[in-house]
Amino acid sequence: MRKTVSIFVAILVAFAFIVAVPGSGNAEVKITATDNFKAGCTLTVEGKIEPGKDLYVAIATKKMFAPKDTNGTHEKKAFKKAEKKFGFKPDTAIPFLYYMLTTNPDKFGKVVPKRFGGPSFYTKGGRGLYSTTMFKLAKYDQLDEEAKNSLGPIKTKEQWKFFKFAHEKSFGINTITKEATKKGKVTIFARSVLADYSKFPNYWNKGTTIQLDKNTGAFKATFKTFRHTPPDTAFDVYVNGQKVGDYTIKKNGFWLKLAFRYMNPLWIIIGAILVGTYFSMIGAAGGMLMAAFQVMVVHTAGPVGINAANVLRPSNIALTLFSPLGAFYRYAAVEKRVAWPVGISFGVGIFIGSIWLGKYVTAYLPLKTYKEWLAILVVIMGIRTLYELTPRVMEKRKNIKAMVKKFNEEVARAKAEGRSAQMGRIEPVKSGLTDYRFKFWGEEFRINPLLFGILGLAIGVVSRAFGIGGGFLLVPSMTTLGALPMYVAVPVSLIGTCFSSIGSFIGYLIAGYLPDLWLAIAIIIGGFVGGMLGSRAQKLFSEITLKWILALTLFFLFFRFFKIEIWI
Numbered sequence: 001m002r003k004t005v006s007i008f009v010a011i012l013v014a015f016a017f018i019v020a021v022p023g024s025g026n027a028e029v030k031i032t033a034t035d036n037f038k039a040g041c042t043l044t045v046e047g048k049i050e051p052g053k054d055l056y057v058a059i060a061t062k063k064m065f066a067p068k069d070t071n072g073t074h075e076k077k078a079f080k081k082a083e084k085k086f087g088f089k090p091d092t093a094i095p096f097l098y099y100m101l102t103t104n105p106d107k108f109g110k111v112v113p114k115r116f117g118g119p120s121f122y123t124k125g126g127r128g129l130y131s132t133t134m135f136k137l138a139k140y141d142q143l144d145e146e147a148k149n150s151l152g153p154i155k156t157k158e159q160w161k162f163f164k165f166a167h168e169k170s171f172g173i174n175t176i177t178k179e180a181t182k183k184g185k186v187t188i189f190a191r192s193v194l195a196d197y198s199k200f201p202n203y204w205n206k207g208t209t210i211q212l213d214k215n216t217g218a219f220k221a222t223f224k225t226f227r228h229t230p231p232d233t234a235f236d237v238y239v240n241g242q243k244v245g246d247y248t249i250k251k252n253g254f255w256l257k258l259a260f261r262y263m264n265p266l267w268i269i270i271g272a273i274l275v276g277t278y279f280s281m282i283g284a285a286g287g288m289l290m291a292a293f294q295v296m297v298v299h300t301a302g303p304v305g306i307n308a309a310n311v312l313r314p315s316n317i318a319l320t321l322f323s324p325l326g327a328f329y330r331y332a333a334v335e336k337r338v339a340w341p342v343g344i345s346f347g348v349g350i351f352i353g354s355i356w357l358g359k360y361v362t363a364y365l366p367l368k369t370y371k372e373w374l375a376i377l378v379v380i381m382g383i384r385t386l387y388e389l390t391p392r393v394m395e396k397r398k399n400i401k402a403m404v405k406k407f408n409e410e411v412a413r414a415k416a417e418g419r420s421a422q423m424g425r426i427e428p429v430k431s432g433l434t435d436y437r438f439k440f441w442g443e444e445f446r447i448n449p450l451l452f453g454i455l456g457l458a459i460g461v462v463s464r465a466f467g468i469g470g471g472f473l474l475v476p477s478m479t480t481l482g483a484l485p486m487y488v489a490v491p492v493s494l495i496g497t498c499f500s501s502i503g504s505f506i507g508y509l510i511a512g513y514l515p516d517l518w519l520a521i522a523i524i525i526g527g528f529v530g531g532m533l534g535s536r537a538q539k540l541f542s543e544i545t546l547k548w549i550l551a552l553t554l555f556f557l558f559f560r561f562f563k564i565e566i567w568i
Contacts, residue, residue: 029244031237033225038252039262040227042207045101046220049240054104055212056150057221058238060095062246063304064153065176067092067162070305073511078171078307088162095153096176096304097229098163098192101221103212105195107147109137111202116186119372119562129564134181134189135204137164152238167192174308178260178301179226184565185295194223225249228261228299258311258516260301268522269529271297272319276530279319280327281538282486282546283493284471285553288560290319290523300519314508315515318523320471321501324494326531331491336425341436342478343492345453347499350470353460354503374462375561381476382554385547388480399443403485404543406441411542423487423539440488447482455481460500470500472557475550486546490538 029047037043045057067079068090083089100108112135115128122129140148140160154163166172167190173180180187181204189204196210207224231251237244253262271293279286294300294312302311332338387393394401406424414421424441437446455477459470471493478489508514538546559565 029237029239031245031247033247035252036250037247038250039229039231040225040252041249042222042224043247044220044222045237045239045244047218047239047244049217049219051217052214053217053240054107054146055102055210055219055221056104056107056147056238056240057101058150058152058241059099059101060153060236060238061097062234062236063096064093065096065304066090066094069093070175071512072306072310073513074310075175075305075307078175082165082169082171086161086165088158088165092156092158092162094159094163094166094176096166097179097226097233097235098154099223100151100193101208101210101223102150102193102195103210105135105193105200107144108193109135112136114188116183116188117563119375121372123563130183130186132183132188133202134168135193135202136189137168137192139164149241150238152236152241152243163192166190171307174301175306176304178228178304178308185292186563191226227252228301230260231255254518256298256300256516256519258303258306258514259298259315259519260303260311261299263298263519265518265522268298268519269526272323272523272526273530273533276319276323276326276527277534277537278530279323279471279527280494280531280534281490281541282471282475282550282553283490283497284475284550285557286323286471286497286527287316287320288472288557290316290527292560294519298519300516306513310508310513311516314505314513315519315523317501317505317508318515318520319527320497321505321527322524323527323531323534324498326528327494327535328491328498328531330532330535331494335423337423337440337488338491338495339426339436339438339447339484339488341431341449342447342452342482343495345449346456346474346492346496349453349456350460350496350500351456351503353457354500355460355507371561375558378472378476378554378561379558381473381480382551382558384480385476385551385554389544389547397483399445400483400485400543403441403443406443407487408542421539426488440485445484445488447478447484452477452482456496456499459496460503471497472554476554479547479550486543486550487538490546 029045031043031045033041033043035041049055067083067088070076070079079090102108111133114132114134115123115126115130116132117129118127140157154160166176170187173187173190177190179190181189181191191204194208195205197205197208208222210219210221212219229249231249233249234246235249236246254264256263272290275286275289275293278289291312294316300308300312300315302308403424411421427439429437429439429444434448434450435446436449437444459473462470462473474493474496475486475489478484478492479486
C-alpha cells in the first residue's frame with residue numbers, strides 16, 4: 001500500500017512538472033516563435049483554458065522599472081511632478097514592455113478619437129490639426145475582478161496608474177516603454193492591449209491574431225514582437241492570471257546600447273554625409289535635419305529610464321561639431337573667406353550662452369512656448385530672406401549685386417576654359433570691436449562684431465535647448481542684419497556652431513548625459529565627410545540660389561516648430 005501511494009505521488013509530481021514547463025510535449029500551453037525568438041519575431045502562445053471563458057494572455061518583461069531607478073537629472077524632476085499628478089510612487093514598479101492579448105479588449109479600456117498636431121494655443125482642450133484613434137486604458141476602479149486578476153505582474157492600483165502614464169503620456173513612452181505608435185514623428189500611445197486584427201481592425205492590432213474555441217477552451221494567440229527589444233530581454237507569460245512559462249528575446253542586428261535601437265552604423269554614416277553636405281553648404285539646419293534623421297530613421301530612444309531627447313541631443317552635437325571641421329579647411333585655409341573677428345565674437349557669445357545661460361533658461365522656460373516663439377522668428381527671417389532677393393532690395397545693396405555679377409562672370413569663364421571656378425577671398429580693411437570692414441570680390445562690407453557676439457548669447461541658449469548648432473539663426477542674421485553674402489556668412493556660421501556644440505556638449509556631460517558611442521562615431525565620420533563635400537559643392541550654386549535654399553529651410557523649420565507637419 002505504501003509503495004502504491006509513493007508511485008501515485010511521483011506520477012502527480014511528474015505531471016505537474018510537465019504542465020509547468022512551456023514548450024514541452026504534454027504542456028497545456030506552448031510558446032513558440034519564428035526566427036528563433038529574435039527581436040521582431042512573431043510569437044505564438046497556444047493551449048487550452050477553461051471552456052466558456054475569455055482569453056487574457058499577459059506578456060511582461062521580467063525586469064521591472066520604477067521612477068527611483070532612473071539616474072537622469074531631468075528625469076528625476078519630471079517623475080516627481082508626475083507622481084503627484086498621476087498617483088504613483090517612486091518605488092512603484094512595472095514591466096517596461098507589457099502586452100495584453102485578449103478576446104475582450106473592452107475589459108481594459110476603449111477606442112477613442114485622438115487629435116494631434118499644431119501649436120499649443122490650438123491644441124488646448126483636446127484639439128489638433130490631425131485626427132486618429134488610440135486605445136485609452138480604463139481607470140483601475142473601472143476594471144472588474146476578472147480583468148484585475150489577469151494582469152500578471154501588475155497587481156496594485158498604483159502599478160496600474162504608473163502603467164497608464166507610461167503608455168499614454170509621451171514622456172512616459174519616450175522614457176520607459178520605448179515602443180510608440182506614431183503618426184509621422186508624433187507619438188500617439190504605446191502598444192498595450194492587443195486584439196485580433198480581423199475582428200478589431202485598429203492600426204495597433206496589425207500583426208495580431210487570436211483564435212479561441214469557447215466550447216473546448218482551445219486557443220492560439222500570435223503577435224509581432226517589438227523590433228527593438230533589447231538583446232537577452234526575458235519575458236514571463238501569463239494566461240488568465242496564471243504564469244505558464246517564459247522566453248528570452250535574442251539579438252537581431254547591431255545593437256546601439258544607449259540609442260536603444262538595432263541599426264547598421266553604415267546607414268547612419270550615409271545619412272550624416274547627406275545632412276553634413278547640406279549643412280556645410282548653407283551653414284544652417286544641420287542639427288535639425290540630423291535630429292529628424294535620428295527620429296525617423298534611427299528611432300533613437302535612450303535606455304529605459306532616460307528620456308529619448310537626452311540621448312538624441314548629445315549624439316546630434318557630433319554633426320554640428322565635426323561637419324564644420326570637415327568644411328573648415330577649404331573655407332579657411334584654401335579659399336581664405338572666413339571673417340575671423342565676426343566668427344570669434346559669435347563663437348564666444350554662443351559658447352557662454354550654451355554652457356551657462358542655457359542651463360538656467362531651459363530649466364524655467366516651457367519648451368513648447370519656446371519653440372513656437374522660435375517658429376515666429378524663423379518665418380520672419382524666411383520672409384525677409386526672400387524679400388532681399390527682390391530687385392528693389394538688390395538695387396540698394398550694390399555691393400551684393402556687384403559681387404553676384406563678378407561671381408557669375410567667373411563661373412562662365414571657368415566653364416569656357418574647362419576648369420573649376422575660383423572663389424573670392426576676404427581682404428581685411430579695418431578691424432575693431434564694433435567696426436570690422438573687409439573686401440570680398442573687390443566689394444567692401446561692414447559689420448559690428450560686438451553686436452553679433454551679444455546675439456550669439458541668445459543663439460547659444462537655443463543650441464543648448466535643442467542639441468543643435470544654431471545655424472538656422474546665425475546665417476539669416478548675418479544676411480539680413482549684417483548684409484553679408486552667403487559665401488561669407490556660411491563659414492562664420494560654422495565657427496559659431498563649433499563653439500555652440502562644444503558648449504552644449506560640456507553642458508550635457510555636466511548633467512550626466514552621454515551620447516550613444518557607436519551612433520556618435522557614425523555621425524562624426526559622416527558629418528566630417530559631408531563637411532568636406534559641402535564646402536566644395538557650395539561654389540556650384542549662385543548667391544541667389546543659396547538664399548532660396550536658406551529661405552525654404554527656414555519655412556520648413558517654421559512648420560516643424562509649430563507641429564504643422566507630421567512627416568518629420
